[in-house]
Amino acid sequence: NPNCNKIEKTSTYSIKVVxxxxxxxxxxxxxxxxxxxxxxxxxxxxSGNYVxxxxxxxxxxxxxxxxx
Numbered sequence: 001n002p003n004c005n006k007i008e009k010t011s012t013y014s015i016k017v018v019x020x021x022x023x024x025x026x027x028x029x030x031x032x033x034x035x036x037x038x039x040x041x042x043x044x045x046x047s048g049n050y051v052x053x054x055x056x057x058x059x060x061x062x063x064x065x066x067x068x
Contacts, residue, residue, distance in 0.1 A: 004039070006038050010033065012032070014029050014054075015027070016028065017051070020051065020064075043067075046067070048066075048067055049065070049066050050067065052065055
């Protein structure tokens with residue numbers, strides 16, 4: 001699984017937020033090309049449960065988060 005905070009090499013990636021029913025909520029990072037490095041992104045959504053989905057060079061990593 002890719003780690004979307006630390007990018008090892010120049011990569012194409014995006015980060016999206018969906019709800020637990022897979023409904024699209026927000027694109028935190030549109031599909032962009034980035035250099036190697038560490039990245040941090042803030043997500044501004046209402047209280048609730050979400051899945052943050054990271055696409056890195058065609059690989060997908062997701063993490064469930066609760067916002068209070």
